[in-house]
Amino acid sequence: MKFSEFDFHADLAKGVKIAGFKEPSPIQELAIPIVMRGTDMVGQAHTGTGKTAAFGLPMMDKLAKGQIERALVITPTRELATQVSDELYHLGRFAGIRTLTVYGGVGYGRQIALIHKGVQIVVATPGRLKDLYRKGKIDVFNPEIVVLDEADEMLDMGFLDDIKEIFDYIPQNRQTLLFSATMPEPIKELANHILYQPEFISAVGDDETTNNIIEQRYYMIHENQRDDAIVRLLETEDTDKCIIFCRMKREVDRLVEHLNALGFNASGLHGDLEQMDREAVIKSYRRGETKIMVATDVAARGLDVKNVTHVFNYHIPFDPQSYVHRIGRTGRAGKAGQAITLVTTEEFKELQRIQKEVGAEMRLATIKGPQGLDDAGCEYLAELIRDIPVHSDAEALLAYMGDMDRTLLLEKLLSRFIEQEHQNTGSQIGFSQDRVDEMLEEYRIEQKETRGGNRRRKRR
Missing domain, CATH: 3.40.50.300 (P-loop containing nucleotide triphosphate hydrolases)
Structure with missing residues (x-):
């Protein structure tokens, strides 16, 4: 299948072409037609398989064609919110789609002002988004598509109650998409709570829990x-x-x-x-x-x-x-x-x-x-041996060596130093x-x- 078969808005298709997208990934091929139909959906796929484009392209296609006016993406972290926002911007820039990232740690003013000016896509973290809704700062923002990305990570980070509260502020006549790498029971319960007759898709094999590559x-x-x-x-x-x-x-x-x-x-x-x-x-x-x-x-x-x-x-x-x-x-x-x-x-x-x-x-x-001494190791041992004072019994012990070859004797003694060095550095961990x-x-x-x-x- 080719991306051209999805019949995206011409300005969006231009962004897709410049991004180098040719053939959709499995999650994109499964998700895009469902999102375009307007159906709620639960999608399971590993991170890094193209989930952002899977929900972002059909969502922006609806914005470009005037079918919807606002969309919301909720992510667990600031870093992911920034990444998603950047990708949506680059794919949708020729269609003039305006994207805003909303997260904590920075002032409220600019975020509120841009939402009131009519930004089309808001990518937000749960904590800041909940605060804005709870304080009545963004009552004008009523998204027609809501995406919950990396839902299992939100569960692990303790955001489930925040998510449920956020959905209390969002209109019921919306399309809701939930993406998660894993499907623990609390995520299934959340899906039943916030989605309406969703379609379930998975780009993860039945026997795959950790990525097999x-x-x-x-x-x-x-x-x-x-x-x-x-x-x-x-x-x-x-x-x-x-x-x-x-x-x-x-x-x-x-x-x-x-x-x-x-x-x-x-x-x-x-x-x-x-x-x-x-x-x-x-x-x-x-x-x-x-x-x-x-x-x-x-x-x-x-x-x-x-x-x-x-x-x-x-x-x-x-x-x-x-x-x-x-x-x-x-x-x-x-x-x-x-x-x-x-x-x-x-x-x-x-x-x-x-x-x-x-x-x-x-x-x-x-x-x-290490399989042998490198130059640095040889230099270190040589310096160590040079600094050793001669023991008073060394001459007497040498007499006991008889007619043993002096070069062989020296090599044997040096071998003891080398073995000791290997023991100190560890020959195997x-x-x-x-x-x-x-x-x-x-x-x-x-x-x-x-x-x-x-x-x-x-x-x-």
Whole structure:
């Protein structure tokens, strides 16, 4: 199928052509005809599969043809709101469609003024939008199409009550579209509450929970090996842009400082950053000026950046859905991606639970150490040996070596120094397959005993 077959308004079709769109993605091919018919819809697809164009093009086509006057898109984060707004602007600019981004952290005045002047598309985050409606500031804005984008992320971020309140302010005679990567029960309940006889479409296979073009690996490490492991991986993996996920803000700041001190080009993203700083970090990362982003889950939700080749889980996430969202930052638009997780023995059970609940197929890997001394290593050891004082018993011990070749003796002694250096730097990071197999067997026995204990309690 070609985009020309959708019969978009000529000015919109021009924007589509300049954007380089030729053939629709699966979610676009499924969604666009439904939106054009005016039917409510629930669409399931992974982030990065073309969802913005899937709802944006038919929505703007209706605006360009005068079939509707206003449209609203609700997104979970400021970053995603900005991305969606930018894409809609570029696709619809020849049709003269005006788009406004509405989010917190900036003044109300300009946002309210532009809405009253008749902006056609508002892309908003739930918190600021709810405040504007609740205070009666945008009563004039009555959208005929409402899009709820990344609904499962809004659930994870605690926005469901805000969403329900927002829909109390919006006219009932509207078309409502809901998009979500996953479909947990609360999202299904929300769909029943705000949509009318929706059509359900999915661009996700029945057996697909995590993107199957993402190679997923994990490394069993000791707690004190996390920094060494992430550095070694950054040195050995063929990364373009990558994201390293940490659990806490202070971990983000510390790791960014550590990586930059080693000569990497890293920046941090977390909730304590001012809005201006957040936008500067994301813009630099998107342009490729920064190659490594270290982020918390909340900060990176909804982040859509092209060519992210690797996602690293510095810590395993707290829950399975967070794992799905994290690794969904890579492997987008049909491109392969790498998802790499660092796991300690204490986190091993959590890893098994995530693999089971999301259907993830992670393979065990080890991080190989250096195969030999490089120039810097040789120089370091040579300097170390030069500075060693001669022990008073050295001459007596030398006499015990008899007629042993002096060059061979020297090489043997130097070998001891080299072995010690390998032990200090770590020749390998990560547990062997045999050790992990033992842990798996211990885990299975523990699970079996737990199930047996539960059955006995039930019989009583």
